[in-house]
Amino acid sequence: MTNFWQYVISGLATGATYALVALGLALIYRSSRILHFAHGDITTAGTFVAFTLLGYKLHYMLAFTLALLFGAVLAMIFYFCVLIPAQRREATQLGQIILTLGLGLILQGLVIRYGGTETQSFPFPLSDFKTFQIGGVVISHLSLGTIGIGLLTCLLFYLLVQKTRIGLAMRATSENLPAAQTMGIPTRQILALSWGLAALLGVLAGLFLAPALLLDPFFMLEPFLKGFAAAILGGLNSLPGAIVGGLILGVAESLAGGYVSIAFKNTFAFLVIILVLLVRPEGLLGKEFKERV
């Protein structure tokens, strides 16, 4: 039984980071119907910025804040300088998805160029080795911090979307773009804000993943794909779905790794994607697909 709770706790810690990644993806998909393939690469770039700043002996808080801002600004620049011109030229939805893929490739190359391909350890205020022990279940400071920050961010995000005027505008924009424009909502700025926020959530997840996974230019690929899986599990259209999906995926993966086979732990997430898409494409909390003929 202790084993079981151990798996659940470590699954929750990874699940919290998946939830953050998934939240960003769902936010962008909901507002602009784009699958954001560069999400992982923006995260990597932001984490590398934090790493570089820490190398200059900056304080943790300052370095992390700057990294978060860097990610957000990068995503907004992409939205304004690439996506909007493409939309003016009537790029298809597929075209816009491929544009994010292009951005991802560019960032990946630049991170390798300026960050190097060696694996580095990422300095972090919380330790992965100091642990608490609660009734036989061991939890490291880092995991506890990750769960805490993940839940706190989800709460803040919920308050932003549901309780503020900006959140209202974001919901209106994602619900019906032309209607929101008619009502005088500055949809373009709201969409840019969504992109920025999504990148911010991603970089936050990256900062908490880097000390556990060790930093190299490809460290975000797997968490990013898992975030995708989580977003689909919960329903790409639904923000609470992303959080639930992330936590479920994290725990399920950890249990599968513990009880079934550690080698196929990672394959599990992709089987989940295919199964969910086959059985219930709208996800756990998403609304049903409707299509007009």
Next chain:
Amino acid sequence: MDLIESYKQELQLIRKPWTRVWVGAFVVFLLLLPWFAPEYIIYTATVIFIYSIGIQGQNLLIGYTGQISFGQAGFLAIGAFTFGHLSRFGIPWPIGLLSAGLAAGLFGILAGFPSLRLKGPYLAIATLGFGIAVYQVFVNSEVLSGGRMGLEIQKLDPILGLSRINFNYYFYFLIALLFTLITYNIISSFVGRAFIAIRDNDIAAEVMGVNLTRYKLLAFAVSSFYTGIQGGLYGLLLGYLEPNLFTFDKSIELFVAVIIGGLASVEGSIMGAAFVILVQQVFSGAKEMVPVVFGVTILLVLIFEPQGLYGRWFKMRLYFRNWPLR
């Protein structure tokens, strides 16, 4: 585009006498290339031939049928390892190659089932999941991947007194030529028209009597067959296989080639293959710049020339044909 007056004309591969001359000249040029080109160019051209097969297949799926797929690496791996294992049992290469294509095609049908319910982005993720799952199965299973040393494949022995590099060149050239002809024929047949109808509007296509289930799965099967063949040929050229040849980056590489070459065009697929390989050759000293070049090209192509390299080429040809009138 040209005016087509009869069905017979529609079926013709080449419609103008001058085009026939240019295409003939190009094929003759490719046939004579090994006589005067240095060896590294011949080798590069060989790799381009191999890639152009798989990219044509993917273009059938992505460009003509409009189904987005990110699972190419999975089909490549399945084709390559099928071929590799069969050749270790001493099965001759034509049968091995055919089985490689068929195995990939079978899995293509499996991966195509989600396409019956899913569209656009969702399908992209399902196939992406498939591609990565296949990679991880190969990485984690030593029986399939041939263990830590990889899987060795007996290379073909040159015949007709050709040097190995020239023999490889002609061998892959003929296979690529064969597949290019097959692609052209698929497109101009009723199958190709069904694919295009599904891409343009699947509901209208179904109303017109196109069996969606059948043709969507067929598109997946054919494209994976091509990709599987590419995988087998690639293994045969390299002489060994390991799972790390088939990461997610490989899927991206093929996808990028389709987009940059030009959606829904066979010539574009070949240009895309050449682009992807040549960029990797030119930047072989600074590998980290390859994705940057790919990314920038994708941004430029999608914003300024959505038809890709083929679109640019087509416009240039039109410009010179009508010169000096516009």
